[in-house]
Amino acid sequence: xxxxxxxxxxxxxxxxxxxxxxxxxxxxxxxxxxxxxxxxxxxxxxxxxxxxxxxxxxxxxxxxxxxxxxxxxxxxxxxxxxxxxxxxxxxxxxxxxxxxxxxxxxxxxxxxxxxxxxxxxxxxxxxxxxxxxxxxxxxxxxxxxxxxxxxxxxxxxxxxxxxxxxxxxxxxxxxxxxxxxxxxxxxxxxxxxxxxxxxxxxxxxxxxxxxxxxxxxxxxxxxxxxxxxxxxxxxxxxxxxxxxxxxxxxxxxxxxxxxxxxxxxxxxxxxxxxxxxxxxx
Ligand SMILES: [Zn+2]
Numbered sequence: 435x436x437x438x439x440x441x442x443x444x445x446x447x448x449x450x451x452x453x454x455x456x457x458x459x460x461x462x463x464x465x466x467x468x469x470x471x472x473x474x475x476x477x478x479x480x481x482x483x484x485x486x487x488x489x490x491x492x493x494x495x496x497x498x499x500x501x502x503x504x505x506x507x508x509x510x511x512x513x514x515x516x517x518x519x520x521x522x523x524x525x526x527x528x529x530x531x532x533x534x535x536x537x538x539x540x541x542x543x544x545x546x547x548x549x550x551x552x553x554x555x556x557x558x559x560x561x562x563x564x565x566x567x568x569x570x571x572x573x574x575x576x577x578x579x580x581x582x583x584x585x586x587x588x589x590x591x592x593x594x595x596x597x598x599x600x601x602x603x604x605x606x607x608x609x610x611x612x613x614x615x616x617x618x619x620x621x622x623x624x625x626x627x628x629x630x631x632x633x634x635x636x637x638x639x640x641x642x643x644x645x646x647x648x649x650x651x652x653x654x655x656x657x658x659x660x661x662x663x664x665x666x667x668x669x670x671x672x673x674x675x676x677x678x679x680x681x682x683x684x685x686x687x688x689x690x691x692x693x694x695x696x697x698x699x700x701x702x703x704x705x706x707x708x709x710x711x712x713x714x715x
Contacts, residue, residue, distance in 0.1 A: 436700045438690040439683075443704040445487040446711075447584070447618055447638035447668035450475055450522070452510040454500050466497070469672035469679040472514050472522070478671075479521060482683045485705070488668075489514060490584070490618075491527035493556040504529040504537075508544045515549035523712075525554040525584055530562055534571045541572075545581060551712045552582035552616070557597035559586070564598055565605040573610050582614040582712060588622040588639065600627035607631055616666070616711060623647075625656065634711045635660050638668035642676050645689050654693040662695070666711060667704045 451470030459467045469475075479487060491498055491507055499506035504527050511524040526544050528537050544550050553576060557564040564585055576583045585603060589596035596602075600621050607613065615633040619640040628635070637657070645653045657665060669686055672679035695703065 435691060436695060436697050437687075438700060438704070439687040440483060441700055441704045443482070443484045443667055444708040445479075445484050445668055445671065446616070446636050446666045446708045447490055448475070448487045448671045449492075449673060450489050450514055452498060452500075452514065455498060455510075458500060465672045465679055472517055475671075476518060476521065478683065482687075485521065487522055488551065488708075489522055489524040490554050491525060491556075493528055493530065493554065493559045495527070495529055498527070504532070504540060508540070508550075512544075512547060512549045522549075523551045524549055525552045526550050527554060528572065530560050530568050534568060538571065538575055541575065545579075552584055552614075554584050554586075556586040557602075558588070560597075562597060563602055565602040569606075570609070573606055573613060577610040577613045580614065582616060584616040584618055584636075586618050587624075587628075588619040589624055591623050594624075598622075600624045603628065604631065607633070614711070618668070619670070620644075620656075620660065625660065629659055634664050634666050634707060636666040636668035638670035639674060641669075641689060642674065642685055646676060650689065650692050653689070657693070662699045662702060663707065665703045666708050 449466055449470065450472055451466055456467050456470055489511060491511065495502045495504050495507050498510055507527045515522045515524050526541055541553065553572065555564065555569060562568060587598045587603060589599040593599065594601055611632065617628060617633050617635045618638055620635050620637060621628040622640065644656060669682050671682050674682055677685055
């Protein structure tokens with residue numbers, strides 16, 4: 435049996451907070467504030483053989499800056515990455531309240547920095563559909579420049595056209611077939627609609643939810659149906675719909691250890707697929 439905890443890993447989707455945001459919000463009971471310290475997370479990485487992790491912004495400047503601007507979000511993300519001795523990388527943020535030309539020039543400015551490895555789009559946090567025109571301009575920019583985009587996709591199940599639904603993601607891919615795309619949370623419980631598309635899929639947040647609903651064997655089949663060459667290990671630490679932050683890694687390893695992936699497949703899911711995803715090729 436492969437022991438997922440022992441395999442060297444990249445966690446391709448986590449959240450950490452700048453120290454000043456943690457300090458200013460320390461009176462609130464909030465998992466991102468309580469568990470978002472870089473220093474604490476570096477210890478968790480060591481304990482779980484996580485060599486590198488990708489910090490995701492929220493498309494909400496109130497979460498990651500004290501002056502509530504995307505420019506400060508970027509400098510905060512970069513500082514966190516630099517302070518980690520290259521163990522942390524980050525995705526660029528956007529603020530859709532800004533004029534699209536300002537957003538694209540801010541992306542130009544930050545994406546030449548080595549700490550930034552892609553752009554995060556979070557249609558649920560912005561309430562704006564992923565196939566809307568503002569995002570279309572960002573997809574065009576990413577497509578033209580070979581930049582990776584990660585899309586949050588955990589749609590409300592009763593809606594076939596939620597802002598982050600597979601049907602809308604497919605509209606985007608119909609326009610940009612060669613886009614470098616990462617789907618967070620597998621596309622939620624509408625994952626079947628995304629099978630076969632040209633994208634990477636990370637198991638952040640959704641893995642324990644899928645096992646809770648379908649059981650371990652069916653969850654294993656679902657992961658295989660997406661494709662071992664497209665699956666990327668990720669947790670969404672410290673956020674979870676069913677776990678406390680300090681339970682997340684142990685639970686992920688417990689569930690994955692029960693599945694039938696070979697050593698080579700686990701190595702690909704844990705690291706090699708993520709490296710392919712962020713490479714320039
Ligand atoms: Zn997340």
